[in-house]
Amino acid sequence: MKIKRAFILLLAVLCLFAAAVWADSGIRVSVDGRYISFTDAEPIIYDGRTMVPVRAVFDALGAEVDFNSKGVIIGKKGNNTVEMCLGNKYIISNGIPSAMDTVPIVINSRALVPARYIAESFGYSVSWDSQSKTVSINSRGYAPAPAPQTNGKDVRLHFIDVGQGDCTLIEDNGHYMLIDAGETEYGSTVVSYIKNMGISCLDYVIASHPHSDHIGGLDDVINTFDVKNVIITSEEAVTASFENLLDALEKSNADIIEAMPGKSYTLGLSSFKILAPGKLDDDSNNNSIAIRLSYKQSSALLCADAEKEEELYIARSGENIASDLLKVNHHGSPGSSCEEFLYKVQPKYAVISVGKDNSYGHPSMNVLSALNAVGAKIYRTDLNGNVVASLTGSSVSVSTEKNDTDKRTEKMLQNAVLNTNSKKVHLPECESVSKMSAKNKKIFSGSVEELIEMGYSACGYCQPF
Numbered sequence: 509m510k511i512k513r514a515f516i517l518l519l520a521v522l523c524l525f526a527a528a529v530w531a532d533s534g535i536r537v538s539v540d541g542r543y544i545s546f547t548d549a550e551p552i553i554y555d556g557r558t559m560v561p562v563r564a565v566f567d568a569l570g571a572e573v574d575f576n577s578k579g580v581i582i583g584k585k586g587n588n589t590v591e592m593c594l595g596n597k598y599i600i601s602n603g604i605p606s607a608m609d610t611v612p613i614v615i616n617s618r619a620l621v622p623a624r625y626i627a628e629s630f631g632y633s634v635s636w637d638s639q640s641k642t643v644s645i646n647s648r649g650y651a652p653a654p655a656p657q658t659n660g661k662d663v664r665l666h667f668i669d670v671g672q673g674d675c676t677l678i679e680d681n682g683h684y685m686l687i688d689a690g691e692t693e694y695g696s697t698v699v700s701y702i703k704n705m706g707i708s709c710l711d712y713v714i715a716s717h718p719h720s721d722h723i724g725g726l727d728d729v730i731n732t733f734d735v736k737n738v739i740i741t742s743e744e745a746v747t748a749s750f751e752n753l754l755d756a757l758e759k760s761n762a763d764i765i766e767a768m769p770g771k772s773y774t775l776g777l778s779s780f781k782i783l784a785p786g787k788l789d790d791d792s793n794n795n796s797i798a799i800r801l802s803y804k805q806s807s808a809l810l811c812a813d814a815e816k817e818e819e820l821y822i823a824r825s826g827e828n829i830a831s832d833l834l835k836v837n838h839h840g841s842p843g844s845s846c847e848e849f850l851y852k853v854q855p856k857y858a859v860i861s862v863g864k865d866n867s868y869g870h871p872s873m874n875v876l877s878a879l880n881a882v883g884a885k886i887y888r889t890d891l892n893g894n895v896v897a898s899l900t901g902s903s904v905s906v907s908t909e910k911n912d913t914d915k916r917t918e919k920m921l922q923n924a925v926l927n928t929n930s931k932k933v934h935l936p937e938c939e940s941v942s943k944m945s946a947k948n949k950k951i952f953s954g955s956v957e958e959l960i961e962m963g964y965s966a967c968g969y970c971q972p973f
């Protein structure tokens with residue numbers, strides 16, 4: 509009898525322990541600023557160390573993972589291999605063992621591993637913030653985005669990295685506006701970015717046009733935050749993301765405003781004016797809501813996916829469109845950023861919201877050249893991660909999360925022929941070289957990057973890059 513009671517007591521204590529371990533530990537793990545979402549098991553503190561579900565951490569690091577029958581966990585990423593064994597304190601990184609201060613364990617039939625050692629083996633740096641209970645795993649060169657604005661009067665534009673899509677949060681002394689929220693799968697990224705800044709209410713949300721890379725994540729945003737006004741066009745679409753947006757709008761208390769060119773609105777200390785669309789086009793991209801935000805003497809122009817047709821409408825509208833900062837149209841597509849538009853905007857800074865190695869080849873190298881030719885300093889979410897630009901009222905300053913390079917521009921050219929007049933680059937054998945006047949001809953050997961920085965673009969016929 510006594511034994512049985514003791515057993516039941518022991519069981520109860522064990523259950524309590526398990527419950528304590530599994531109750532939402534509140535531990536968060538981010539990789540280059542993106543939080544891992546844990547579906548079947550959460551990270552825990554075990555023996556004073558943060559232990560993370562094995563598959564979630566390898567997935568988030570972009571590595572493959574396998575278990576063999578002897579309980580060995582083998583992770584592979586590129587040329588790096590990491591091996592760990594349940595209950596064993598050695599980690600083997602590319603064949604070289606080193607001791608850890610903890611061991612991989614199994615709890616509730618889930619394998620948990622010390623994320624720090626795995627991430628470090630793959631070349632990441634790892635830090636722990638005990639206040640927010642966050643493990644930050646960052647690749648080299650990554651610096652976390654700046655803390656939210658506390659005081660001061662700058663107006664900040666956060667170009668949130670949503671891969672191939674658009675998402676801009678504007679922060680203006682306690683007032684906030686969000687333009688687009690990337691594809692559906694980025695909804696949670698955008699929501700946590702906004703939440704992390706301590707924001708609960710958005711004064712304005714703009715749904716620029718019905719394409720999913722812009723409105724996909726907006727339903728999550730509208731369902732989460734207190735949204736006062738939503739600015740939208742009358743264009744409709746028969747897509748899941750558009751239906752989800754309509755459902756979210758129906759449930760919200762937001763006022764719906766139809767975008768009308770010429771209308772101005774106040775945010776905090778800044779104001780913005782709607783420049784386009786005029787009448788709706790067949791091409792949804794040319795129906796993008798375009799706005800110019802101004803704060804004292806500094807300004808920014810944001811036109812979502814506007815292509816040449818809408819750019820010309822904006823450029824010829826008679827409005828002042830000169831702007832310190834341009835969010836480059838349509839992810840840097842070659843059908844946008846036409847000469848007349850860029851010449852009128854004269855941006856000093858250009859931000860391109862674009863996915864790494866996207867299948868469209870965005871941003872177009874000719875667009876990069878054109879931006880350089882007007883003297884704009886270029887930032888890109890595929891290379892720079894989240895980009896934050898501050899309008900100070902007289903100037904602009906920009907900070908970035910990281911600083912990667914574009915592999916495409918590393919290509920070297922030998923004896924390419926430059927036309928110093930048309931600013932075109934040709935292969936030596938290109939037909940147009942023979943027709944070029946000698947005074948415009950210059951022979952160049954060097955990288956594509958140098959040419960782009962000088963504002964040169966590739967001949968469309970011989971395609972040197």
Ligand SMILES: [Zn+2]
Binds near residue numbers: 721813839
């Ligand atoms: Zn787009």
Ligand SMILES: [Zn+2]
Binds near residue numbers: 717719792793813
């Ligand atoms: Zn679009």
